[in-house]
Amino acid sequence: MLTTGPRGTKDILPDSSGYWQYIEKTARDVCRSFAYQEIRTPVFEHTELFLRGIGETTDIVEKEMYTFTDRGGRSLTLRPENTAATVRSFLENKLYAGPLPAKLFYMGPMFRYDRPQAGRYRQFHQFGIEALGAKGPAVDAEIIILAVTFFQRLGLNDLKLYINSVGCPECRPVYRKRLQDFLADKLPELCSDCQSRFDRNPMRILDCKKETCTNLSAGAPEVIDCLCDECREHFSQLKVLLTAAGIDYQLNPRLVRGLDYYTKTAFEIQYAPLGAQSAVCGGGRYDGLVAECGGQPTPGIGLAIGLERVMLALEKQKLLPDTTGDIDVFVAPMGKDMQSYAFRLLCDLRQTGLRADMDYMDRSIKAQLKHANKYPARYVAIVGEAEMADGKVMLKNMHSGEQELVAVADVTGKIQRETEE
Structure with missing residues (x-):
């Protein structure tokens, strides 16, 4: 059917695009106050970038990527997330030679072949840092505080921040062994995905959402008990900084996130009323990712916020602003003979900064007034032969119903004065 979009996609229509602009502006304003600058990467990358960067044992790589071969025989993938692409750009464009840390943010569509449901689409949008x-740990705290500030600026309540440490290559093998020992006799009962993760990445079993696996892994050893001195101190200092900043948090020893590149800090912000899709923000530290992508060892940390889920949360809390496409003035010509004059007036009004429109459908004056109300328009400038001859328009206040003859040169000033009042 050519009249329906692909499954898992959604049109953003004019009646809701204002909400998106509001959220995006809030994100940009917060980033500006934290001194983060925008980066824009391509929507597709070489497939190898995600295989190496995200990790071959992740659900994203194993099940969800949109991968295709181009006409040159190259394997390309629509970006399922943007951290790996940002790291690639960091290396390719030598951002490491500039001031560090490189503080970057992005917004845009991502693509995953997932089961569509409320708040989850195959093309979805992320705001990332x-x-x-x-x-x-100070930059870890800053990243988390930035996310909290973003949600606070939107007015969202009932959000919960969960934090954990997933260790580093030095201490994680110790935890890996303990976890495998705990799960060994339960292996036949785990789902097929978790059985395949047992040898490759057993920590991912803790992230499984299937009830059977969740129950079987209950009581598993906690990674925080296996941290090396460096990771333990890093996590301890992070908690001190968050507390000093007045940020409430809860420890979640099962929080491992769904990507293989995380080290040390992992965190998630949830909005419980969204149910199964309650996570609105997630992130963590990835100190080995830059080297994995071919660069020199460089520490890094980031987060991603799902904008569709933010939209759902704002709807539930009735926090979406009024973004109706109202205009300042609608120019209404009285007949075809007045269209040329009305169009010139329209152009002049727009040059002064007013939001203005006019009739393009040869409607009657009555129909034009009715149409102007649908915007709604605050004023209608009616133009007839008499008005044109005198260099005036009949300016009608659509709220009060009052109307008066106003010189064309004074229309903008009158509308602006009455708006300020």
Whole structure:
């Protein structure tokens, strides 16, 4: 059917695009106050970038990527997330030679072949933050506080921040062994995905959403008990900084996130009323990712916020602003003979900064007034032969119903004065 879009996609129509602009502007304003700058990467990359960057044992790589071969025989993939692409750009464009940490943000569509449901689409939108080059816990705290600030600016309540440490290559093997020992006799009962993860990445079993696996892994050893001194100190200092900043958080020892590149800090912000899709923000530290992508060892940390889920949360809390496409003035010509004059007036009004439109459908004056109300328009400038001859328009206040003759040169000033009042 050519009249329906692909499954898992959604049109953003004019009656809701204003909501998106509001959320995006809020994100940009917050990033500006935290000194983060925007980066825009291509929507597709070489497939190998995601295989190496995200990890071959992740659900994203194994099941969800949109991968295709181009006419040159190259394997390309629509970006399922943007951290790996940002790291690639960091290396390719030598951002490491500039001031560090490189503090970057992005917004745009991502693509995953997933089962569509409320708040989850196959083309979805993320607002993401990446900080590359700083290894201390202060930048971890800053990233988390930035996310909290974003949600606060939107007015969202009832959000919960969960944090954990997933260790590093030095201490994670110890935890890996303990976890495998705990799960060994339960292996036949785990789902097929978790059985395949047992040898490759057993921590991912803790992230499984299937009830059977969740029950079987209950009581598993906690990674936080296996941390090396460096990771333990890093996590301890992060908690001190969050507390100093007045940020409430809860420890979640099962929080491992769904990507293989995470080290040390992992965090998630949830909005429980969204149910199964309650996570509105997630992120963590990825100190090995830059080297994995071919660069020199460089620490990094980032987050991603799903904008569709943010939209759902704002709807539930009735926090979406009024973004109706109202205009300042609608120019209404009285007949075809007045269209040329009305069009010139329209252009002049727009040059002064007013939001203005006119009739293009040869409607009657009555029909034009009715149409102007649908915007709604605050004023209608009616133009007839008499008005044109005198260099005036009949300016009608659509709220009060009052109307008066106003010189063309005074229309903008009158509308602006009455708006300020």
